Amino acid sequence: MAMSKADTQDAGQHYLVCNTEGCQSNCQFYCNACHQEMCEECRDEHLKNPDNRRHEVVPYRQRRHQLPKEKCKQHPTKYIDMHCDDCNIPLCSQCSTMSDHLRHKLVDLETIYSENCAECQGKIRQIYQYFIPTSEELRQETNANITEIKKIMDDIRTSVKAEGERLKKLVEKVILQKIVGVNDVENSITAMLQDQGKTYEDYISYLKNVVKEFSGYLSSTQLLGNPMISTISGQLTIKSIPQTTKPFPPVFTPGQFSEVDVSKLLGTVNASTYKQENRAIKPMETLKPTDQMKQDEKKSDVKQTLSLSSFVTKVKEYRMTGVKRPYHVSLGKSGSVWVSDDDGNLVHTDLQGNALQKIKTSSDFTGYHTVTQDMDLIYADRKKHVINRITMDNKVTEFIKTGDWEPLCIHSSKINGDILVGMIKDKVAKVLRYNKTGREIQNIQRDNKEQELYRNPRYITENINGDICTSDFGITGVVVVNKSGHHRFSYSGQQSGFSPWGICTDVVGHIIVCDGRLKNRTVDILDQDGQFLHFIHREPSFLFPCSVCMDDENNLHMGQYPTNKVTVFKYLQ
Structure with a gap:
């Protein structure tokens, strides 16, 4: 419709x-x-x-939703604008005077329509704010269970093999049978968990269809048969979230060594006899609006009326002491700023340039720091292969170890607090997603054709739709994947020799990226689908933009090489 x-x-x-x-x-x-x-x-x-x-x-x-105009079939010159509660049918004003509806309760149809539309919109909000996120959490929990069960089953396999080594050739004949038993148990549990995951995927798909159905009710120009004009409750319903059970891992029981009882000596693998426990589904009424939710709602109201301005206004400019060049900027609490250069200097200052804290790192001209939802700063130390956290009381603690991989760029999601990290090892690059506690939950490295997505990811950010946007020096382009890690598009600039540097997104979903090539010196703005809109800024011949970020007032902060200045622009109206 x-x-x-x-x-x-x-x-x-x-x-x-x-x-x-x-x-x-x-x-x-x-x-x-x-x-x-x-x-x-x-x-x-x-x-x-x-x-x-x-x-x-x-x-x-x-606003109140306007009642679609529809002529009465019995009185073609009149519009349907009333509702008979006794007959539960829409009427025109002339129908209401007929004997069939005398002494019946008549209600203004636009009032009913507007109330039902508001209820429908509320249901849609519930789906997006509660049902889908809660179902997604449960789906992720089942995936975590699969990993956990896999680890447990690996431990059992190791135990079985260890018993077999002790019994040598006598055990070798039996051990294969036990491994088969372990695999059967694992396959059974894994199949159950995969079925549960599929159940939640199907349910999420159903919820999205409900959104489409309810949205269709809102936009329908038909009154007859439209639940929006009905006073009967329960017309707009949502199926409950499916209930599933948590698995209990089996327990390996060692046997007694004897040639006669070889099978017993190798032990048995038994499915858990514990009563299966239902997964905890948080009730909707426990969802209280947090300050962040209120702030997001306020931003959404602002977003509705914002668009690109026909001109760019310079708001202010400030210098960053303690750094040579502002290669990356992260905005902290109460207007404070974290800025880094290519010499490993990471400095925390206020907007008057007063230094609050200074840290020496081994990272260079990359987007290697970000401010979290809790207003902590996390930064990557490239040579030490670690990501550190700086809390509000200036304590530095080790947060994530990246093993053999060098962390280059980092971003804290404003949507859910996840941590996105671009990293490299032996000329192979990837992007990892960690949750708030530092546990790895996603690995993004190849497209659906098994081609490498990244070569040298230097700056990374997230768009309002969950897309992950990365400036890659090796590809000399911007790589955008969706929140599931599937490649959506790449952007290679509007001018020859495009050299992507700092990147960020705004409240409307625009992608803003610096083109640092000496002959270009622009800040490009794209829509969510990678279509170029226009240049926000062109630098003088002796400067080029190298870093960008947005503040809560929808202003763009831009760092300029080779100075230590950050200029603030307004380009949305």
Whole structure:
């Protein structure tokens, strides 16, 4: 079903224009009586009219949905605008005067429609904010169980083989039978867990279909048969999250050594006899709005009305003491800034340039530090193959060890707090995802054709849709994969010799990347699908942009080589 223009704009959060004739200002308000989008100035003029003083003008996101216009089949000159509760059918005003509906309870149809639309939108929000995230957590838990069971079964296999070595040739004949038994148990448990994972995948797919169905109700121009005009409760329902059980690993029991009882000596592998325990599904009512959720909602309201400005405004400029060149910038709490250069200097200052903390690292001109949701700083020490955390009280602790891999760039997700790390070893590169506790949960290295995605990932960020965007020096391009790690697109610039440096995304989903080639010196802006929109900034001949990040006011902070200056620009309106 086609969505109305207003619904399409609201769902996609595009730039909204005032609907007053001749006005092209940004829409912020909505008159429920006139069903008209308005800017602030037109709203004031609208309410000055004595005829409009009783009109209800609300913020656009709080608007009442307009009832689709449909002619009454019995009275073609009249529109359906009432609802008979006794008969549970929509009517026109002339139908309501007929004998069939005398003394029946009649209700304004637009009120019912608006209330049901609000309920439908609420259900959609519940799906996105509770049902899908909770189901995804359960799916990830089943995957973790698979890994755990695999490790346990590996331990059992080792025990069985150790027993076989002690019994030498006498045991060799029996040990194969035991291994088969172990494999059968593992396959059974793994199959069960995979079925559970498939159950949640199917359920998530069902939830997305429910979203489409409910969205269809919102945009439908048909009244008959549309749940949006029904007063009967329970029309908009969502199936409960499927219940699954946690597996209990089997236990290996050693046997007694004897030629006659070889089978017993090798032990047995038995499935757990414990009663299977249901997985814990957090109830919806325990989800209380956190400060972060309120801030995200506020950002979403801002995002709805933001778009690219036709001009870029310089807001301010500040110098960073203690660094030679601002190759990477991370914004901390209360306007503080973390900046690093190519000499391993990592400096924490305020916007007046006063140094708060300085750390010496072995990293160079890469995006090797980021600020977490908890406002801690985490940074990669390339030569030591470790990622450290600096807490608010300035304590430095070891957070993640990367083994033989050199961590180059890092980003803390604003969506869920995950840590994205680009790393390299022996000219092979990859991106790993860690959860908040530092446990590896995703490895991204090849595309669906088994081709290497990365060669030298130097800067990394995440877009509002979960895409992972990486500036790669080796590929000399921007590589974008979705949150599942599947390659979406690559960007190789608008000018020859594109050299991607600092990269970030904004609240609208734009991708902003520095082109540091000496002949180019631009900051490119792309949409979420990699389409070039325009240049935000072109540097003078003696400077080039090398780092970018966004603040909470939707301003762009840009570091400039070879100075120690960071310039702040506004490019959204």
